[in-house]
């Protein structure tokens with residue numbers, strides 16, 4: 001048991017002096033009047049560090065009575081310090097990475113409320129990991145945001161599920177609850193401040209969302225932009241709105257109505273300030289109490305960052321003074337305010353509102369808006385805990401989680417003293433801030449793109465346009481054929497957002513976010529024709545090979561090789577039996593793009609994942625062996641979406657090499673397409689009607705397999721006993737429509753073969 005003596009205690013509601021706080025087994029077990037000093041007692045720990053050895057305990061009778069006869073192992077002298085509940089940030093975006101939750105904890109934020117994170121599997125993994133691991137902030141999330149079809153943010157994230165009308169509300173809210181959402185976030189912003197005019201949820205749909213959320217017991221938070229959207233949020237009877245308008249003061253009737261309706265507000269002043277012309281929070285990294293513990297990328301983000309969700313070019317129409325003034329008036333009207341930052345920095349993505357650190361600025365800004373320091377502290381502790389149903393935290397009281405912060409000085413009179421952190425406990429476990437400080441470093445930037453052997457081969461398998469500013473996005477990095485990996489990734493991201501999804505691919509969404517303009521070829525209007533033709537094909541194909549792979553490893557294959565792996569995330573998302581090695585091979589452009597995305601963001605793989613760069617037209621077996629591949633072990637080989645991009649000769653060489661490396665009982669699965677199978681009447685007609693910029697043209701120019709051989713016969717010739725699975729069977733099995741491009745009942749459509757084989 002740990003005891004903190006002589007500290008001023010802010011218990012989440014009020015200031016208490018002369019009390020000791022006892023912590024045991026992850027909980028606060030007692031808050032008792034401090035016993036008189038025993039002159040014979042050896043000093044225990046100071047606020048700056050733990051005691052060495054066992055402290056003697058004076059006057060423990062009372063404590064023992066309250067806390068039971070548990071031995072006190074450490075006494076911390078908190079003189080000159082203040083003990084607070086761990087801080088709760090009421091509005092963040094965890095951006096798919098645990099790194100942010102660790103950063104948050106390093107600045108005393110023991111719980112983050114994420115208000116939009118996707119895909120559900122990744123959010124769930126982060127939440128579960130944060131629940132288990134005491135060296136990151138705990139996480140609650142709204143999961144996927146509720147937004148209008150074509151609205152913000154779906155316009156730039158086309159794979160998100162959206163609501164076309166009130167009838168979608170029930171299904172979407174239920175889906176969120178099943179995914180583990182802690183609240184429901186809805187977007188009521190037409191993007192007008194950023195020059196857009198997007199659809200938003202209309203009144204009946206927003207009301208249907210709040211009604212459904214209430215039935216599911218989930219609080220609702222609306223993202224607002226201006227007075228009209230505040231009115232819409234109040235009309236929809238949300239529990240809270242987040243952000244405050246910056247174009248004008250919020251009209252008095254809306255301030256009064258917010259108070260009268262009992263709504264709470266998360267103003268996110270730290271973000272509003274950075275999005276406005278003032279950018280006053282830039283100095284945060286120069287406060288040594290913050291800067292000394294910031295990783296270099298986070299410090300640089302605060303000083304110079306304009307990415308993330310902060311507005312890159314502040315509009316002259318937006319005035320931060322309106323945000324402060326409205327916050328002041330809401331507070332004066334009696335509206336409960338919750339401290340939230342909208343932090344959304346992620347490794348390699350320079351947003352100036354940084355997890356953890358930004359909450360200290362938010363507290364300062366709340367005081368600037370007229371809250372007393374104690375009121376500001378409530379807004380970051382007891383208020384969010386109460387309003388978001390976190391009844392086990394947010395206060396210092398017996399039986400509550402020992403999420404605690406010991407700071408030097410008195411933040412109840414000088415709010416910036418929250419920055420002078422001396423101790424942090426999450427669920428009673430001390431966070432080693434010194435270790436964090438010394439280990440902190442900029443998360444690795446992607447290595448410069450290595451030269452790829454074979455790219456000089458004159459073909460369409462070549463290099464795309466590059467960016468010169470060193471910033472990595474798919475459009476700058478990927479070759480023409482490399483960018484075909486975005487098509488299945490975009491489709492997998494879309495599938496992951498469906499309530500009846502055939503799989504959940506957390507990496508695919510990250511890919512879609514990172515892909516930038518390159519994704520437009522697959523998700524934008526240029527790709528519309530292709531997308532419609534393919535229907536659910538990629539989802540069916542993915543699931544088919546998922547099932548096959550698990551069966552292959554279940555039947556004894558102890559290594560998996562995914563050739564032309566692209567942005568495949570099976571290493572991270574399938575439940576692999578241990579021990580299993582999974583080799584992923586693709587061209588260097590795709591590999592470096594992918595590694596940048598998965599590093600720090602993807603769930604830990606359930607296998608030993610060995611990614612490597614190589615060209616399937618070169619001596620890739622040497623590369624594979626050099627990475628530990630053992631040809632004596634039965635292998636499951638996957639060639640998904642590759643053979644059509646290789647000539648017949650290249651394909652035969654590839655299959656020959658796979659055969660040579662395959663021990664008896666090895667398995668092989670592949671998708672087989674050729675020009676003969678694809679270049680049918682319907683394809684030709686579609687190409688004739690499509691603009692030359694249409695993705696169909698880009699793609700058809702890459703098809704190089706001229707073989708007219710039957711695919712099963714071709715595999716038989718390479719020593720495999722193969723069989724083909726009809727796409728119509730798969731569609732029936734998974735209750736999906738037959739993909740229009742491959743519908744055999746429609747004359748002139750294309751064909752595709754999905755094959756599986758065993759080494760004969």
Ligand code: SAM
Pocket residue numbers: 461481482483484485486487488489563564565566567568585586587590614615616617639640641642645
């Ligand atoms: N199998 C992945 C999937 O289903 O998500 C990716 C399929 S994508 C349509 C085709 C992939 O083949 C791209 O990632 C591309 O880089 C890769 N590729 C094409 N030609 C290649 C070559 N010569 N060597 C290695 N990879 C190649």
